[in-house]
Amino acid sequence: MVLRILLPLALLTLQGCAFAPGSHIETSGWNPDYEAPPEEDFSHLVNVSRIGPANLRQAIVAEIPSPPEEILLEDSDFQYRIGIGDVLQVTVWDHPELTIPAGSERSSQESGNVVNENGDIYYPYIGYVNVAGKTTQQVREEVADRLSDFLEAPQVDVSVAAFRSQRIYVSGAVETPGVYPLTNIPTRLVDAISQAGGLDENGDWRHVVLTRDGRDYSLSLKDVLEKGNKQHNVLLQSGDVINVPLGNDRKVFVLGEVASTQTLPMGRNGLTLAEAISNVGGLNERQSDATGVFVVRRSEQAGPDSEHLIDLYQLNLKDATAMVVADSFTLNNRDLVYVTAAPLARWNRVISLLVPSFSALFLGDSAVNLTE
Structure with missing residues (x-):
């Protein structure tokens, strides 16, 4: 009886790997011509x-590498450029009839000059002035130069009464996702998140995604706030999309x-x-x-x-x-x-598959001996 047990055990031991646990599909019975593909070396x-x-x-x-050089801009590199939809307030000192032609009851946004679809504003005496893509300083100089044909040494001031042409988009795990205007004050990543009400409880502040001109940049708000890493607090531009992903994703x-x-x-x-x-x-x-x-x-x-x-x-x-x-x-x-x-x-797993068979064999022989 001992030999009957030990002999199969020895044979199965030599081939133990063949009985190891794991997935298997038998294909030889379906297609005798099938040959298993050789194992690839990766x-x-x-x-x-x-x-x-x-x-x-x-x-x-x-975790997050430093942003590339092309998006690391200083505040001094930023200049607000007037765009379509902006409202300009043009002030000519000592000439209130030009500054507030509709009376003092109206706000600057209501009484200002809206930049039309052609990028122009209309101003008394000088007609249409193209302002799109220009700074307020450039517009001031041009208006003053053209008014000098009608007024003696005009003193002109130009400001943006309503910022409507440039905007950024904040989405994802923030309190108030939405569209936010860019103003003449430089806006950075932390500013945009603050405007959106701050991070949601589950917002992943280590992997904030900035999308600019079709390219994604990974920024770490955690590095900015905890480590003072100013590189990740990038200066934003019009059209930028800020997305804060969920940490559970x-x-x-x-x-x-x-x-x-x-x-x-x-x-x-x-x-x-x-x-x-x-x-x-x-x-x-x-x-x-x-x-x-x-x-x-x-x-x-x-x-x-x-x-x-x-x-x-x-x-x-x-x-x-x-x-x-x-x-x-x-x-x-x-x-x-x-x-x-x-x-x-690993060896114990192979043995665990064999033990039940040998137990049954041993108990079977014992049962035969008992009946004899």
């Missing part, structure tokens, strides 16, 4: 890095030998590798290989013709103090955290 597409104290600065990828996936495999929302403050492992209950101490904690990330250079598609980071958590390193490694959207199984755990 190793040349993967860039592997180890996460450790010696190279932590190189292994950690910055950004996720990471934790799989493998952990207490509970889950999809974790990153929230407004993001997740570190240590937080992700902790949130799923930690490593499975009996089944996991603590030396094989991996972060799989799509490469920023990934594309149809790219030879580098995946960044793979490995962390050895055999020493629990390495969790300090893990807490410094910031995860990106759609990262996959995978904890491998220990070799013994």
Whole structure:
């Protein structure tokens, strides 16, 4: 009876991998000519890095890189240009009949000069003046020059009574999304968010998206407010779209030998590798290989013709103090955290499939002996 048990066990041990758990589709019975495709080697597409104290600065990828130079403008670079729909207030000192022709009861917006669809305003004595694309200083000089043919040394002042031609759009997780006018006062990212009532509770302030001329730029409002990083507080231009995404829309996936495999929302403050492992209950101490904690990330250079598609980071958590390193490694959207199984755990899974068969065989022989 012992030989009857040990002999099949020895044979099955040699072929244990064939009985390992996993998905399988049998195709030979359907098409005898079918040949399984050869396994492809993807190793040349993967860039592997180890996460450790010696190279932590190189292994950690910055959450949000600095914005490109072309959008880093100073306030001194900004000049409001008059556009169609704006209302101008033209004042000629000592000539109230020109300044307020309809009486003092009307506001500046009501009594001002609206820029028409041709970019012109009409003014007494001088007729139409093209103002679109010009600054108030340029318009003042032109009006004064043309009025000098009718008035002696006219003193002219030009201001914008209503800003209607230039606007920005704020959408997403803010209190009051909408369209907001640009004025002659430079408007930056923080100003636009404040005009929109501030961030919603679930707004991801680390990945605010600025869309300008069909191109997206990722900005971190958190870096501006918490770290004083002025680079992300960019100067806005007409037509800019500011979108604050929901933090729950950004996720990471934790799989493998952990207490509970889950999809974790990153929230407004993001997740570190240590937080992700902790949130799923930690490593499975009996089944996991603590030396094989991996972060799989799509490469920023990934594309149809790219030879580098995946960044793979490995962390050895055999020493629990390495969790300090893990807490410094910031995860990106759609990262996959995978904890491998220990070799013994993989073997135990094969044995767990075989034990019921041998138990039945042993009990069957015992039952035969008892009947004899």
